[in-house]
Amino acid sequence: MHELGNRRSFSSGHGNPPQSALVAVVARTPKEGEISVKMLRESHTELMTMTATVKVEHLRKSYGAITAVADVSLTAHQGEIFGVLGPNGSGKTTTLRCLCTLSRPDAGLLEVCGFSVLHQPHLVRQKLGYVAQEVALDKILTGQEFLELQAALYHIPRALIPERIEAVLARLDLLQWRDRQCGTYSGGIRKRFDLAAGLLHQPQVLVLDEPTVGLDIESRQVIWDVLRDLKAQGLTIILTSHYLEEVDLLSDRLVILDKGRVIASGSPEELKANIGGDRVTLRVREFTPRQEAQRAQALLSQLTCVKSALINANQGNSLNLVVTDVTVAIAAIKRALEEAGLPLFSLAQSRPSLDDVYLAATGQTLLDADLAAAAQRDSKQLKKEVMQR
Numbered sequence: 523m524h525e526l527g528n529r530r531s532f533s534s535g536h537g538n539p540p541q542s543a544l545v546a547v548v549a550r551t552p553k554e555g556e557i558s559v560k561m562l563r564e565s566h567t568e569l570m571t572m573t574a575t576v577k578v579e580h581l582r583k584s585y586g587a588i589t590a591v592a593d594v595s596l597t598a599h600q601g602e603i604f605g606v607l608g609p610n611g612s613g614k615t616t617t618l619r620c621l622c623t624l625s626r627p628d629a630g631l632l633e634v635c636g637f638s639v640l641h642q643p644h645l646v647r648q649k650l651g652y653v654a655q656e657v658a659l660d661k662i663l664t665g666q667e668f669l670e671l672q673a674a675l676y677h678i679p680r681a682l683i684p685e686r687i688e689a690v691l692a693r694l695d696l697l698q699w700r701d702r703q704c705g706t707y708s709g710g711i712r713k714r715f716d717l718a719a720g721l722l723h724q725p726q727v728l729v730l731d732e733p734t735v736g737l738d739i740e741s742r743q744v745i746w747d748v749l750r751d752l753k754a755q756g757l758t759i760i761l762t763s764h765y766l767e768e769v770d771l772l773s774d775r776l777v778i779l780d781k782g783r784v785i786a787s788g789s790p791e792e793l794k795a796n797i798g799g800d801r802v803t804l805r806v807r808e809f810t811p812r813q814e815a816q817r818a819q820a821l822l823s824q825l826t827c828v829k830s831a832l833i834n835a836n837q838g839n840s841l842n843l844v845v846t847d848v849t850v851a852i853a854a855i856k857r858a859l860e861e862a863g864l865p866l867f868s869l870a871q872s873r874p875s876l877d878d879v880y881l882a883a884t885g886q887t888l889l890d891a892d893l894a895a896a897a898q899r900d901s902k903q904l905k906k907e908v909m910q911r
């Protein structure tokens with residue numbers, strides 16, 4: 523299959539009006555009859571939010587016999603953070619790579635700012651910045667030199683480079699780091715430089731693959747603030763993650779992928795509200811035999827306050843219950859188990875999370891799906907190693 527590169531798209535750098543132009547405002551009250559910049563900005567935002575900045579319809583992409591993406595559709599609007607959540611191997615990176623013109627799809631319609639990814643890739647690259655999962659800094663270069671190199675790769679006119687670099691360094695609070703070698707940076711600073719490089723050509727859409735993977739919580743929070751700031755300035759941001767709380771916290775809307783397909787889409791609130799109810803997770807024993815878990819499942823499913831009961835085999839056959847009134851439900855559950863002579867090892871209650879959305883659709887948690895994917899990868903690797911011996 524024809525691969526179109528491996529890092530990010532490059533642009534001529536002077537094709538798009540900078541979004542920041544609308545934000546550079548002279549603070550004064552408009553005279554009568556004048557249109558305030560705020561009004562202009564609002565009407566601009568309103569107009570732009572009606573347009574889909576990113577459109578993916580029925581994307582399909584295989585690598586030989588492996589179907590990486592079976593059927594993915596999503597639409598992101600201007601000024602929106604759009605999340606793509608899913609376990610390892612669910613097709614997140616492949617979706618992004620197709621969108622960013624780095625991988626050629628087998629089928630589907632993909633558009634960025636009204637331009638076709640397949641037929642107008644050079645225009646798409648002008649509108650879009652891609653920050654890949656692996657941080658691509660050269661250790662010997664200083665941050666300044668790295669950005670100069672990136673600016674040249676983006677074909678930004680020479681005369682504009684110093685001010686563009688100054689602007690991204692200031693925007694990402696990196697001025698103090700510019701003259702130090704990249705090899706001395708922490709993971710969080712490296713990631714911010716990578717983000718800075720993705721912003722040099724002033725894209726309207728920023729696509730980020732796992733922007734905070736491996737970072738400590740403080741560095742993650744810094745990146746989150748940067749992303750919120752960029753969104754406030756009108757950028758459309760698409761990000762993949764398998765950190766549930768990150769997607770929940772940041773995304774206006776999201777899709778959840780599983781095995782290359784969209785299994786849920788909407789705002790985090792909508793998705794959680796749709797599955798409804800509070801959650802009760804209980805274990806009959808620390809490691810409950812399957813039969814006993816099934817007995818408890820049948821018993822508890824009969825309670826009127828229990829809407830559904832799933833057995834999670836990956837968690838020692840624990841039971842995941844959706845209940846209507848948590849206080850009433852907990853009392854009823856304890857009573858029912860006691861009357862049936864079943865023990866109760868542990869019980870916890872929680873509000874629905876995006877993991878529950880995934881669990882409701884697939885029957886397993888994201889963590890379990892990640893573990894299963896890792897085990898599959900390990901066993902493939904093991905087989906390969908054995909065959910090589």
Ligand SMILES: Nc1ncnc2c1ncn2[C@@H]1O[C@H](COP(=O)(O)OP(=O)(O)OP(=O)(O)O)[C@@H](O)[C@H]1O
Pocket residue numbers: 585588589590591608609610611612613614615616617764
């Ligand atoms: N270049 C490739 N050649 C062969 N198979 C690939 C290639 N890229 C991805 N795949 C396979 O396609 C499937 C989807 O991979 P993809 O990287 O898109 O998933 P992902 O959700 O981004 O996972 P991760 O979170 O691990 O990056 C996986 O089974 C993966 O092994």
